Amino acid sequence: xxxxxxxxxxxxxxxxxxxxxxxxxxxxxxxxxxxxxxxxxxxxxxxxxxxxxxxxxxxxxxxxxxxxxxxxxxxxxxxxxxxxxxxxxxxxxxxxxxxxxxxxxxxxxxxxxxxxxxxxxxxxxxxxxxxxxxxxxxxxxxxxxxxxxxxxxxxxxxxxxxxxxxxxxxxxxxxxxxxxxxxxxxxxxxxxxxxxxxxxxxxxxxxxxxxxxxxxxxxxxxxxxxxxxxxxxxxxxxxxxxxxxxxxxxxxxxxxxxxxxxxxxxxxxxxxxxxxxxxxxxxxxxxxxxxx
Ligand SMILES: C[S@@+](CC[C@H](N)C(=O)[O-])C[C@H]1O[C@@H](n2cnc3c(N)ncnc32)[C@H](O)[C@@H]1O
Numbered sequence: 001x002x003x004x005x006x007x008x009x010x011x012x013x014x015x016x017x018x019x020x021x022x023x024x025x026x027x028x029x030x031x032x033x034x035x036x037x038x039x040x041x042x043x044x045x046x047x048x049x050x051x052x053x054x055x056x057x058x059x060x061x062x063x064x065x066x067x068x069x070x071x072x073x074x075x076x077x078x079x080x081x082x083x084x085x086x087x088x089x090x091x092x093x094x095x096x097x098x099x100x101x102x103x104x105x106x107x108x109x110x111x112x113x114x115x116x117x118x119x120x121x122x123x124x125x126x127x128x129x130x131x132x133x134x135x136x137x138x139x140x141x142x143x144x145x146x147x148x149x150x151x152x153x154x155x156x157x158x159x160x161x162x163x164x165x166x167x168x169x170x171x172x173x174x175x176x177x178x179x180x181x182x183x184x185x186x187x188x189x190x191x192x193x194x195x196x197x198x199x200x201x202x203x204x205x206x207x208x209x210x211x212x213x214x215x216x217x218x219x220x221x222x223x224x225x226x227x228x229x230x231x232x233x234x235x236x237x238x239x240x241x242x243x244x245x246x247x248x249x250x251x252x253x254x255x256x257x258x259x260x261x262x263x264x265x266x267x268x269x270x271x272x273x274x275x276x277x278x279x280x281x282x283x284x285x286x287x288x289x290x291x292x
Contacts, residue, residue, distance in 0.1 A: 009114035012277045013040030014244055015269055015285045019103060020048045022265050022287045023242045028052035029100030032092060032234075034085040034227060035059065037109040039068050045103075046077060053077055058091055060084045060133040060218075061112065084133070086226035089234060098236040104227060105244040108132060108214070110279065120214060122188035122206040128181060130217045140217050141182045149173045159221075159249065160212030167194040168209055211247075224253050232259040235290040240264070244285050254286050261288040 013019075019041055023031065027050040033042045036057035045055050057080045059065050065082045072078050083091045085104060092099065112118050116126035119140065128141040144152070153169035156162045171194045172181065181187055191206040198205050215221065231241050241261065245251045255263070265287035269280040 009110040011038040011040060011110040012279070013037075013044065014105065014277070014280045014283045015267065015273070016041060016044045018265075018267050018285055019242050019244075020044050022285075023101040023103060023240050024048055025238060025240060026100045030054045030056070030095065030097040031101045031103070032056045032058065032088070032099060032231075033103045033105075034088060034231070035103070035105045036064055036068055036080065037105065038064070038111065039071060041103055041105060042068075042072075042078065046075060049077075051077070054079070054095070054097065056081065056092060056095065058083050058085060058088070062133070062135060064109070084223060084227075086223045086230065088227055088230035092234055099234045099239055100236065101240045101242070102231045102235060103242045103244075104224075104231070106220070106224065106250050107246050116184075119184050120210070122184055122191075122204060122210050125183055125185040128184055128187055130214050132218050137217065137219075140187075140213055141180070143217065144172060144181050144187070145176065155216045156209050156212045158212070159215040160208035162208040162212065164195045165209075170194075215249075221249060221253065224250060228253065228257055229259060232257065232261050232288075232290065237290055237292055239290045241288045241290075242285060243288075244283050246282050246284075251284055251286075254288075257288060260291050262291050263287070264289045 031045050033045065033055060036042060036059040039057065042055055042057050055078045057068060057078060062082045065080050068080050081091050108120060112132065113120050116124035119126050119129035129139040131137050131139060149169040152172055153165045156165035156168055168191050171190045175181065175190055188206045191209045195205050235241060243254045245254060263286065267285045269283055274281045
């Protein structure tokens with residue numbers, strides 16, 4: 001596994017100025033970056049707070065935490081913990097401080113996507129894993145080895161809105177009668193061959209299926225539901241929650257949030273940010289404030 005940031009793809013944090021501006025309400029406050037990644041947003045929070053501020057960085061990927069401990073080795077105001085944000089309340093408990101702000105930048109980071117060994121990418125061949133936390137759960141190859149066609153189709157439909165979901169699921173089940181599906185290339189070929197040829201200007205034929213299977217394998221929707229509830233419970237009155245989402249299912253969960261949270265801000269990256277960082281193109285930033 002690649003722990004060296006110089007060698008791994010650099011993740012460009014999204015809408016950093018807006019996150020900093022909207023999230024920091026107290027310059028010596030306690031902030032939680034629940035999706036630490038490469039620490040781009042955390043760095044901005046550190047740069048824009050004072051000496052008594054404390055930042056807790058959490059990531060379910062232990063590689064991100066190990067790398068972060070090296071990158072921020074001299075930063076006394078940052079504490080890093082390996083964990084899932086569904087367990088935010090338990091993780092934050094040890095600090096016994098009122099929480100002023102929480103950031104959730106949903107999805108995967110560029111280094112996870114670009115590391116063929118993690119199995120997230122259809123454009124590079126690698127083991128079909130797709131787990132953000134490789135210390136728990138089941139690699140995708142294991143699930144695909146026994147899941148029914150109906151279950152596979154449901155995941156691809158529900159989380160990817162893929163019109164060819166039934167054909168893709170049938171092709172997977174048929175292929176596995178004589179082969180194990182263990183690489184991203186095998187899966188990508190099955191998905192592409194289940195669909196009519198697409199115009200060159202359309203997204204890759206495996207985009208929706210890969211995204212949906214990643215969401216499923218990492219239990220992302222349930223993680224988000226629990227993480228949002230935990231965040232709402234932890235924040236002090238007037239404290240803020242910033243959530244960056246990348247597709248409508250995630251956005252809907254954030255919009256539907258109750259538990260004493262009021263929506264105060266919504267923004268999308270501007271043209272120049274999208275031009276310099278294509279991965280920002282579908283991002284939406286929402287800010288919620290804790291009310292009585
Ligand atoms: C889009 S990246 C965050 C990038 C980060 N904001 C930065 O500036 O580098 C998302 C990160 O959140 C982590 N993650 C996703 N779901 C998580 C969860 N349920 N609990 C904790 N971390 C999670 C992923 O492992 C990944 O490192």
